[in-house]
Amino acid sequence: xxxxxxxxxxxxxxxxxxxxxxxxxxxxxxxxxxxxxxxxxxxxxxxxxxxxxxxxxxxxxxxxxxxxxxxxxxxxxxxxxxxxxxxxxxxxxxxxxxxxxxxxxxxxxxxxxxxxxxxxxxxxxxxxxxxxxxxxxxxxxxxxxxxxxxxxxxxxxxxxxxxxxxxxxxxxxxxxxxxxxxxxxxxxxxxxxxxxxxxxxxxxxxxxxxxxxxxxxxxxxxxxxxxxxxxxxxxxxxxxxxxxxxxxxxxxxxxxxxxxxxxxxxxxxxxxxxxxxxxxxxxxxxxxxxxxxxxxxxxxxxxxxxxxxxxxxxxxxxxxxxxxxxxxxxxxxxxxxxxxxxxxxxxxxxxxxxxxxxxxxxxxxxxxxxxxxxxxxxxxxxxxxxxxxxxxxxxxxxxxxxxxxxxxxxxxxxxxxxxxxxxxxxxxxxxxxxxxxxxxxxxxxxxxxxxxxxxxxxxxxxxxxxxxxxxxxxxxxxxxxxxxxxx
Numbered sequence: 001x002x003x004x005x006x007x008x009x010x011x012x013x014x015x016x017x018x019x020x021x022x023x024x025x026x027x028x029x030x031x032x033x034x035x036x037x038x039x040x041x042x043x044x045x046x047x048x049x050x051x052x053x054x055x056x057x058x059x060x061x062x063x064x065x066x067x068x069x070x071x072x073x074x075x076x077x078x079x080x081x082x083x084x085x086x087x088x089x090x091x092x093x094x095x096x097x098x099x100x101x102x103x104x105x106x107x108x109x110x111x112x113x114x115x116x117x118x119x120x121x122x123x124x125x126x127x128x129x130x131x132x133x134x135x136x137x138x139x140x141x142x143x144x145x146x147x148x149x150x151x152x153x154x155x156x157x158x159x160x161x162x163x164x165x166x167x168x169x170x171x172x173x174x175x176x177x178x179x180x181x182x183x184x185x186x187x188x189x190x191x192x193x194x195x196x197x198x199x200x201x202x203x204x205x206x207x208x209x210x211x212x213x214x215x216x217x218x219x220x221x222x223x224x225x226x227x228x229x230x231x232x233x234x235x236x237x238x239x240x241x242x243x244x245x246x247x248x249x250x251x252x253x254x255x256x257x258x259x260x261x262x263x264x265x266x267x268x269x270x271x272x273x274x275x276x277x278x279x280x281x282x283x284x285x286x287x288x289x290x291x292x293x294x295x296x297x298x299x300x301x302x303x304x305x306x307x308x309x310x311x312x313x314x315x316x317x318x319x320x321x322x323x324x325x326x327x328x329x330x331x332x333x334x335x336x337x338x339x340x341x342x343x344x345x346x347x348x349x350x351x352x353x354x355x356x357x358x359x360x361x362x363x364x365x366x367x368x369x370x371x372x373x374x375x376x377x378x379x380x381x382x383x384x385x386x387x388x389x390x391x392x393x394x395x396x397x398x399x400x401x402x403x404x405x406x407x408x409x410x411x412x413x414x415x416x417x418x419x420x421x422x423x424x425x426x427x428x429x430x431x432x433x434x435x436x437x438x439x440x441x442x443x444x445x446x447x448x449x450x451x452x453x454x455x456x457x458x459x460x461x462x463x464x465x466x467x468x469x470x471x472x473x474x475x476x477x478x479x480x481x482x483x484x485x486x487x
Contacts, residue, residue, distance in 0.1 A: 005037030007213045008206065009063075009070070010044045012198075013055030016263035017062045019255060019316065020217060020247050023281045027244065028215045029068045030282070030304035040209060041073030043084045044202075046195045062264050066278050067297045080209045085201055094196035097204050097234070098157045098189050106233035107189055110137040110158045111148050133158065133186045157190040159200075159226060167225040171241045173311055174218075179225045187226055199223060203230045211239055215306075218243040242306055245285045246313040255316050267321075271369035273332075273340075276325040284314040294327060326367035337363055344372040349380050353466055361457040378451045379466055382475050385452035387486050395440035402445035403483040405437075409446065410476055419469045424461040449479030 007028040011021055032039040041063065045051055063070060072078030082088050101107035110133075120131045138160060140148075148155065161184040168178050189200040196204070206214060221243050231238045247255045255262050267277050275296070282300050283293065286309045295303065329337060338359050345355045362375050377383075390402035397405075409431060416427055432442050447460035450472055456463060464472040 003212055005032050005035045005212050006040060006210050007032040007037065007215060008040040008042050008209060008211050009068075010042040010202070010205075011059050012044045012047055012050060013052060013059060014047075014050045015052045015055055016058060016265045018263050019267075019281060019284075020244075022062065022066070022264050023247065023284055024215055024217065024244060025063065025068055026066070026278065026281055027242070027286070027304075027306065027309070028213075030300055031213055031215065031242070031306050032071075033301045034304045037212075038071040038078070039068070040078070040211070041070035041083065042205060042209070043074060044198065046085045046089065046201055047198065048195075058265070065268075065274050066264070085196075085205070088201075088205065089195060093208070094201060094204060095190060095194070098196075098200070101159070101189070101230075101233055102157065104233060106160050106229075107157050108138050108160055109140070109145050109148070109155045110186075110188075111140075111153050111155050112136060113154075130185070135160075135186060138186075154192045156188045156192050158186040159189055159230065161186055161226065161229060167229060169224050169228045169238070169241070171221065171224070171243050172306065173243060173309055174221065177221065177224070179222075184226055184229070187223075199226065200230070203227050206239060207231070207234070207236045213240045213242060215242045215244065218245060218311075242309065244309065245311055247284055247316050248313050249316055250318070252313070252315065271371075272321065272325050273328050276321070276328040279328075280321045280324050284316065285309050293324065322367040329366065330364045332363075334360070334363065340369055341372060344369050345376065348373045348376050351380060353379050357466060358457075361462065365457050375455075375457050378453050378456070379463075382450075382478065383452040385448070387482055389448050389452075389454055390445055390483065392440070392444050395444040396438070397441060397444050399483055399487050401441070402448070403480065403487050405442050405445045406449060406476055406480050406483070408435075409442065410473070410480065413469075413473060413476065416469070419465055419472070421461045421465040424464055428461065445479070446476070450475045 009025040009028050011017070011025075017025075029039045031037070041059075043056060043059070045056075060075075070076065072080070072083065074081070074083040077083075082091070088094070098107060102109070112133075116136070117131065117133075120134060122129045122131045137158075162181045165181050166178050167181055167184065168176055170176050187199060188197050190196055205211075224241060224243075228238055249255050264277065268274065278297060279293075279295050279300075282295065282304075286304070286306075288295075288303050288308070338356060341359045341362070342355060345358060349355065349358070358376055358379065362372055366372060366375060387399050391398045409428065412427060412431060413424075416424065418424075428442060428446070429439075432439060435442075443460045447456060447463065450460060450463050450467060452475075458466075467475070
């Protein structure tokens with residue numbers, strides 16, 4: 001019988017959830033759920049310096065809002081807790097396993113002070129200067145080690161990696177990767193404050209929690225041989241590794257906080273829908289067989305095959321996300337849409353306009369909710385506009401023809417009592433028919449006069465219905481005045 005798939009999302013509580021972290025969580029969730037497995041939440045809070053108050057709440061809230069419901073976690077004990085690293089540390093498990101490695105000769109106590117470590121030779125690895133530990137303390141006798149410990153001398157525990165030979169590890173996307181052992185530094189497993197390092201705690205926790213698939217960013221590829229050596233040293237089964245491609249901005253630079261859309265909450269604050277964000281993030285590195293783009297979470301669970309994740313960096317394209325968000329808005333139930341749109345409409349429009357009717361106009365024309373303000377502000381106040389807008393090649397209009405039309409329709413519209421869209425349209429259609437004009441020849445100048453905008457969410461008569469008779473006529477008279485002064 002195949003082992004039940006178990007994945008984990010193990011964030012550090014350091015602030016808002018980065019898009020890259022959310023993608024990891026999403027893929028881990030999808031890999032587990034696609035096979036009917038378990039998705040575990042583990043909080044990695046051992047890096048006390050980076051801990052941010054309230055960040056744990058952000059993690060819970062984001063997972064809840066996105067629908068990534070965990071099967072086990074700090075709030076759902078599945079029998080392999082605690083699920084918070086600092087609480088796990090208090091049980092002494094990390095030190096216990098580190099000492100087990102010491103007994104096996106796979107790790108050792110290191111008592112080197114800062115001065116000695118500073119004097120070690122350094123190497124440039126991936127643009128960073130890294131000091132290479134020279135195994136100095138590996139040569140200490142058992143008596144020397146015990147003496148140092150008895151005296152309370154500060155120590156770290158280091159992994160004892162060989163200098164010769166090679167280590168091979170397998171990644172599901174990148175295949176077999178071979179590393180010279182000479183390149184493997186003796187990484188610290190336990191820090192001098194008694195806390196485990198991120199790398200060591202990960203391995204111990206993943207094993208004890210029965211994690212079968214480890215999903216993380218490809219920046220951890222270079223560390224994976226060291227993880228594998230730990231698994232082998234303990235005699236534990238190595239999990240399936242899936243290393244995800246980098247997410248870059250439009251300039252192919254690593255997505256940073258400065259980009260303004262690097263976290264889930266940034267995107268929600270900018271007026272994006274949660275469902276659209278999840279859908280878009282799923283496609284940052286993964287593609288379905290049929291190149292489809294719009295997926296619900298349930299559809300993603302059904303379709304997701306991690307073997308179709310790309311190795312190439314994924315570009316976070318805000319324009320594409322806006323398009324997708326617009327598609328979600330079009331498909332959204334109107335009442336739900338109105339709930340989201342109403343605060344923006346109420347802020348922009350204060351003269352008792354029919355907000356629901358205006359919401360219907362903009363629903364299929366916006367991509368994010370803040371777009372509403374600029375699209376509807378003309379209902380509040382007629383903007384100062386250039387008469388060049390009256391000239392439209394396709395409609396065969398210019399300033400002169402527009403002036404003539406507005407002067408002709410003004411008395412007709414003054415006589416009109418019923419300012420509903422249908423009644424207005426009928427009246428203007430009659431006028432257009434009598435004159436033998438094309439629709440646009442008449443409606444374009446009227447729309448320009450009543451809106452003062454090149455682009456509007458509705459046609460001339462729909463706008464006039466919202467504005468009402470008095471305001472519509474006032475704006476047409478202002479248009480006549482504007483054109484008369486120029487023609």
